[in-house]
Amino acid sequence: MDDKLQLQLDGLMEKYAELLVGSSDPKHIEMVKSYALYSFIAKSMPSLVKHWNEEYPDAKEAMKNVVHEIKELNEKHRNEQK
Template identity: 85%
Template sequence: MDDKLKLQMEGLIEKYAELLVGTSDPKHVEMVKTYALYSFIAKSMPPLVKHWNEESPEAKEAMKNIVHEIKELNEKHRNEQK
């Protein structure tokens, strides 16, 4: 991937994080990256995610926590927008 595309993708992800959870600080951007990638893989290759969840229960729990936190931040952000 060339540097220009990399910078553009980073900007896109930062904006997505800002719109999704209300902030684009580095911690939340990393959470959103993880969430987006996991969601994509879960939708495109469910057996792979099922296997990963079975093989890595601690990682599955960590992922569940990230999803839960993003959902809470998203709800809070949407309520603040009203």
């Protein structure tokens, strides 16, 4: 991947994090990247995610926590926008 595309994708993720959780700090960007990747894979190859969840139950729990935290941050962000 060339540098220009990487910078543009980084910008896209930064804006997505900002719109989704109200923050574009590096911690939130990484959380949102993980969430987006996991969600995409879960929708496009559910059997792969099922296998991964069975193979790594601790990671499954960690991912559930990330999803929960993103949902809470999103709810808070939406309420602040009202």
